[in-house]
Amino acid sequence: MRGNKINAGTKIPAHIAMIMDGNGRWAKNRLMPRSYGHKQGLERMVGLIERAFDLGVSFVTVYALSTENFTRPKEELEGLFNLIRTRFEEYMTRLCARGFRLRVLGDLSLFPADVQEILIKQQEKTQIYPEGKGINIALGYGARAEIVRAVNLAVAKGETVSEQSFSNLLYTQGQPDPDLLIRTGKEVRLSNFLLWQVAYAEMYFSDKMFPEFSDGDLEEAIAWYSERTRRFGKTDEQLEEKS
Ligand code: IPE
Ligand code: IPE
Ligand code: MG
Numbered sequence: 001m002r003g004n005k006i007n008a009g010t011k012i013p014a015h016i017a018m019i020m021d022g023n024g025r026w027a028k029n030r031l032m033p034r035s036y037g038h039k040q041g042l043e044r045m046v047g048l049i050e051r052a053f054d055l056g057v058s059f060v061t062v063y064a065l066s067t068e069n070f071t072r073p074k075e076e077l078e079g080l081f082n083l084i085r086t087r088f089e090e091y092m093t094r095l096c097a098r099g100f101r102l103r104v105l106g107d108l109s110l111f112p113a114d115v116q117e118i119l120i121k122q123q124e125k126t127q128i129y130p131e132g133k134g135i136n137i138a139l140g141y142g143a144r145a146e147i148v149r150a151v152n153l154a155v156a157k158g159e160t161v162s163e164q165s166f167s168n169l170l171y172t173q174g175q176p177d178p179d180l181l182i183r184t185g186k187e188v189r190l191s192n193f194l195l196w197q198v199a200y201a202e203m204y205f206s207d208k209m210f211p212e213f214s215d216g217d218l219e220e221a222i223a224w225y226s227e228r229t230r231r232f233g234k235t236d237e238q239l240e241e242k243s
Contacts, residue, residue, distance in 0.1 A: 004223035006055070011226040013179035015059035016052055017201065019193055020045055022185030022209030029209075035079035040211035042083055046091045049135060051215040053098055055222065058133045059175055061105070063193045067142030070110055081115050084139075088118055092135070096126040101134045105171035106141035134175060143195035146170055172197055180225045182218075184210040202228045 020041055027037030049060050065080060096102050102123050108116045119139065150169035154161045167173065178194065181201040188205050190198070204221045206213060231239060 001227060002220060002224055004220065004227065006219045006223050006226075009226075010223055012056045012222060013202075013225055014057065015061070015176050015178045015180075016057050016222075017061040017063070017178035017181045017194055017198065018045075018048070019063045019181070019183040019185075019191065020210040021183060021187060021191075023211060025185070026209035026211045034076055037209075037211060038080055038083060042087060042091070044211050044213060046095060047215065048213070048218050049095055051218055053095075053100070055219075059136065059178075060134075061136035061138060061172075061178060061194070063138045063141065063191075065106075065139045065141070066192060067107065067110070067140060067145050068192065070140070081112060084111075084115050084118060089122060092122045093125075095135055096122075096129065099129050099133055100126065101129045101131065102126040103134055103136045103171070105136050105138040105146070107145065108140060110140040131174065136172065136175075138193070141171075142192045143190075144192055147196060167196070170196060177201065180204060180221065182206065182221050184208050184213045200230070200232060202230070 023037035023041035024034040025037075026040070027034050030036075045062055045064070049062070052060050070077065092102055102125075104119045104123055108119060111119070147170075150166060153169045154166070159165070161169070172194075177197045177199065178201045181194075181198050182204045183189075184206045186205075186207045186209075202225050204224060206217060206221070208217060229236065229239070
């Protein structure tokens, strides 16, 4: 049920994936340029990651820019690159200082050289933190492209793959799969996000636009997640026997 609150018994997902959608519409509704929506969306992203960490979440993956988004108008993309240029270091330094490794998921070669440099530098700076807690930002990311890349890596090595070894060829190598996937912005689709990794994720769709998705909304999504029965193919009786 929706509308529940978090309490001491709430099961906290280890890994939350978020599709931050609705920045443009949110701005348009306020007669503001789309770039303003992206700026507010980025701030909200940071706030939500902080809240998730406070609640004990170990991994947060945010879909910030898809491979397909590179077909958007040049000015919009340039605005997004400028946000990375001006804000990324400050925000990621603040978030990762809590002991989280940053990983950028996606094809960095799609970005201008100076933006690539910022992304790689931030990622490297956080390698001092232990594995097991992380922030993934999907930028220039597409799940099909990720899967094809993994297939080609396996082919180049002349190997057949298992589910486990294939997972290790994806950008998310070594990390647990998302338990909860949240999409804002009213759309009920994956838009080429983590197709492999969300095989058993619980999916939560919100009508709110991303810049207005509050910490309370995140908590509501987690409380909803906590009520789900995750069977992974088993029956309820089998789950009861085990517990
Ligand atoms: C999501 O918001 C962020 C990016 C894809 C960069 P949108 O930009 O898709 O916002 P809407 O869906 O047009 O409102
Ligand atoms: C998905 O949002 C990609 C990101 C949130 C980064 P879009 O707004 O691009 O998705 P579609 O095109 O409406 O499916
Ligand atoms: Mg959108």
